[in-house]
Amino acid sequence: MAEMDDADDLGLPPSHGGGSGSKSAGDKMFSLKKWNAVAMWSWDVECDTCAICRVQVMDACLRCQAENKQEDCVVVWGECNHSFHNCCMSLWVKQNNRCPLCQQDWVVQRIGK
Amino acid sequence: MLTLASKLKRDDGVKSGRSSNTAPESTRRVSIRDRLLVKEVAELEANLPSTCKVNFPDVNKLHYFQLTVTPDEGYYQGGKFQFEIDVPEAYNMVPPRVKCLTRIWHPNITETGEICLSLLREHSIDGTGWAPTRTLKDVVWGLNSLFTDLLNFDDPLNIEAAEHHLRDKEDFRTKVQDFIKRYGR
Numbered sequence: 246m247a248e249m250d251d252a253d254d255l256g257l258p259p260s261h262g263g264g265s266g267s268k269s270a271g272d273k274m275f276s277l278k279k280w281n282a283v284a285m286w287s288w289d290v291e292c293d294t295c296a297i298c299r300v301q302v303m304d305a306c307l308r309c310q311a312e313n314k315q316e317d318c319v320v321v322w323g324e325c326n327h328s329f330h331n332c333c334m335s336l337w338v339k340q341n342n343r344c345p346l347c348q349q350d351w352v353v354q355r356i357g358k
Numbered sequence: 359m360l361t362l363a364s365k366l367k368r369d370d371g372v373k374s375g376r377s378s379n380t381a382p383e384s385t386r387r388v389s390i391r392d393r394l395l396v397k398e399v400a401e402l403e404a405n406l407p408s409t410c411k412v413n414f415p416d417v418n419k420l421h422y423f424q425l426t427v428t429p430d431e432g433y434y435q436g437g438k439f440q441f442e443i444d445v446p447e448a449y450n451m452v453p454p455r456v457k458c459l460t461r462i463w464h465p466n467i468t469e470t471g472e473i474c475l476s477l478l479r480e481h482s483i484d485g486t487g488w489a490p491t492r493t494l495k496d497v498v499w500g501l502n503s504l505f506t507d508l509l510n511f512d513d514p515l516n517i518e519a520a521e522h523h524l525r526d527k528e529d530f531r532t533k534v535q536d537f538i539k540r541y542g543r
Contacts, residue, residue, distance in 0.1 A: 296490070296491040297450070297490040297491065298390070298394070299394070299397065307390050307393055307394070308390055311388075311390065311393070333490070336451055337451060337489075337490055340451060340452075340480070340481070341481070341482075341487075341489075343485070345489035345490055345491045346491060348484075348485030
């Protein structure tokens with residue numbers, strides 16, 4: 246970056262300073278006028294879509310959306326680190342107590358948002 | 359198919375338009391199964407094996423369709439085999455119910471149309487049975503493979519057919535083709 250002393254010269258039009266001024270202004274090939282910052286983000290989960298109802302885990306599941314219970318729909322993480330909607334998974338474990346993605350025995354690690 | 363998809367859209371419109379106490383009723387008319395099927399049928403039709411065709415007799419019933427498999431290699435080449443696929447209301451917690459409508463001489467399909475395909479098994483101790491992560495596409499590709507890769511003489515449902523193959527492969531081939539001439543054209 247330019248030193249503070251030189252920064253004053255940046256705004257001068259080339260014609261303004263005459264002979265000596267135009268030389269120092271000509272040294273600056275570019276000046277920063279505007280700066281747009283861009284950031285990326287994603288949810289802190291290994292799979293962001295529930296493999297059972299195929300809706301994003303951070304959104305309410307298909308069932309809760311249909312029944313207007315969006316607020317109650319939470320996410321469950323297994324010991325295998327796979328995540329699903331808690332409502333989707335609790336329906337499935339009634340039939341088969343395994344993670345449908347990796348077939349390991351299903352052990353709940355955490356429930357929450 | 360388009361009819362149900364547009365119905366879903368319309369219901370969503372109704373849901374956001376009306377007051378909250380009438381909304382759940384209007385959306386409940388479309389089941390979770392049907393919501394899943396709208397996506398799965400589109401995915402299926404976009405990724406159909408070249409030997410398969412699907413037919414929906416009623417475009418408002420995405421849960422019922424017929425599949426025709428015309429194998430282009432192996433013992434069953436030249437045959438045309440019809441399957442009926444019925445997706446129960448509890449889908450995708452339970453697998454679709456599939457029946458073979460064409461009489462066939464096959465180690466994994468009985469003459470009455472019952473099918474032995476691991477992913478269609480509702481309760482299985484290993485990881486090969488039904489799981490809600492599977493889709494209609496997997497079912498159709500699985501059925502299609504029963505005539506090639508998944509043709510399995512070692513764990514038969516039609517034991518007689520498997521033993522026939524073990525005894526005399528050429529005679530087995532003749533009987534398969536004979537069944538095709540009579541029932542599967």
